[in-house]
Amino acid sequence: MPERPAAIPLTVLTGFLGAGKTTLLNRLLRDPALADAAVLVNEAGEIAVDHLLVEHVADGVVALAGGCLCCSLRGDLIATLEDLLRARDNGRIPPFARLVLETSGLADPGPIFQTLILHPYLAMRYRLASLVAVADATNAPKTVEDHPDARRQIAMADMVAISKTDLAAPEDLARTRALIAKLAPLASIVDATEIDAAQLVAEAPIRARDLTAAPTGHGAISTVSLASEAALTRASYDLFVELLRSAHGPKLLRLKGLVKIAEEPDRPLVLQGVRHIFAEPRFLDAWPDGDARTRLVAIGENLAPDLLAGLYAAFAGQAAPDRPDRDALFDNPLAPRGRGLLG
Ligand SMILES: Nc1nc2c(ncn2[C@@H]2O[C@H](COP(=O)(O)OP(=O)(O)OP(=O)(O)O)[C@@H](O)[C@H]2O)c(=O)[nH]1
Numbered sequence: 001m002p003e004r005p006a007a008i009p010l011t012v013l014t015g016f017l018g019a020g021k022t023t024l025l026n027r028l029l030r031d032p033a034l035a036d037a038a039v040l041v042n043e044a045g046e047i048a049v050d051h052l053l054v055e056h057v058a059d060g061v062v063a064l065a066g067g068c069l070c071c072s073l074r075g076d077l078i079a080t081l082e083d084l085l086r087a088r089d090n091g092r093i094p095p096f097a098r099l100v101l102e103t104s105g106l107a108d109p110g111p112i113f114q115t116l117i118l119h120p121y122l123a124m125r126y127r128l129a130s131l132v133a134v135a136d137a138t139n140a141p142k143t144v145e146d147h148p149d150a151r152r153q154i155a156m157a158d159m160v161a162i163s164k165t166d167l168a169a170p171e172d173l174a175r176t177r178a179l180i181a182k183l184a185p186l187a188s189i190v191d192a193t194e195i196d197a198a199q200l201v202a203e204a205p206i207r208a209r210d211l212t213a214a215p216t217g218h219g220a221i222s223t224v225s226l227a228s229e230a231a232l233t234r235a236s237y238d239l240f241v242e243l244l245r246s247a248h249g250p251k252l253l254r255l256k257g258l259v260k261i262a263e264e265p266d267r268p269l270v271l272q273g274v275r276h277i278f279a280e281p282r283f284l285d286a287w288p289d290g291d292a293r294t295r296l297v298a299i300g301e302n303l304a305p306d307l308l309a310g311l312y313a314a315f316a317g318q319a320a321p322d323r324p325d326r327d328a329l330f331d332n333p334l335a336p337r338g339r340g341l342l343g
Pocket residue numbers: 015016017018019020021022023024050104105163164165166167192254256272273274279
């Protein structure tokens with residue numbers, strides 16, 4: 001009888017929108033301990049940008065976009081996990097020894113675990129090593145209060161990595177730690193900047209988990225995406241971001257992507273926003289996948305479907321008859337002036 005192949009350890013990396021999952025992964029993927037890992041990145045938007053932001057390992061990263069793994073993409077998760085096995089078994093891809101699955105920030109890990117455990121073939125070939133959750137020290141308590149999925153991500157984790165400790169006031173950090181200890185009393189709690197690759201993929205002790213899906217779904221949270229050939233000038237980019245932030249900030253949970261800048265068309269600008277905090281814009285050296293289009297994803301509460309497309313077109317000078325142009329958007333007493341990026 002042919003020998004049954006050893007099950008491949010699978011680490012699920014979760015955490016709410018913008019918590020710092022990709023940042024953690026980027027740092028750890030440089031470690032030789034993860035040289036033999038395949039990485040699967042799921043994101044809620046129809047246009048995938050996360051895998052473009054995972055550095056260094058572009059060839060080993062597979063994107064699963066277009067929905068959330070815990071709901072609409074469960075079938076796709078199964079198909080992708082099976083495809084990876086087939087490609088590995090046929091020698092089409094290197095024989096990865098472990099798999100890291102980064103979930104979308106909205107994912108409830110319960111149904112993902114269920115999918116893996118209940119599938120007869122996948123359960124034989126993959127072994128759930130652990131669930132690692134990233135929690136943002138600056139706003140985890142509010143996020144957990146507002147979003148049941150964020151609560152479940154932490155509650156089910158074997159290890160919780162606290163990110164953004166550099167940004168958090170000591171009392172916020174203490175509050176976040178206390179909350180995690182209460183939600184996940186069996187989990188180890190570490191600083192995300194201190195965790196190493198071996199810790200990320202270590203096998204956690206087996207324990208009972210509640211794998212049923214939370215009844216709430218993702219509530220009023222929606223995702224809107226944009227892909228555009230048009231470029232923004234550097235100045236228009238600042239205005240575009242400022243308007244998004246000032247007019248839609250409270251509803252925006254996450255904004256991210258790559259932007260084509262007219263003055264630098266050969267390299268994209270990385271846009272990263274989590275709630276009201278926006279990272280300093282930075283250029284990558286080149287378009288990671290050769291596709292030199294702006295691609296953006298916004299995730300938030302009750303976002304208008306054309307939010308990104310309408311604003312982007314206006315700032316890129318593509319105003320349509322039924323759409324305001326850039327000057328009209330700012331010729332508005334409510335528009336922000338004299339501060340922030342508007343100078
Ligand atoms: N100052 C600081 N910024 C951080 C830290 N971790 C992440 N960030 C920033 O937070 C933003 C979001 O980080 P990501 O790693 O993309 O978060 P994510 O959880 O992968 O986001 P989604 O996949 O969109 O849910 C980026 O601008 C990061 O640079 C940290 O420890 N300190």
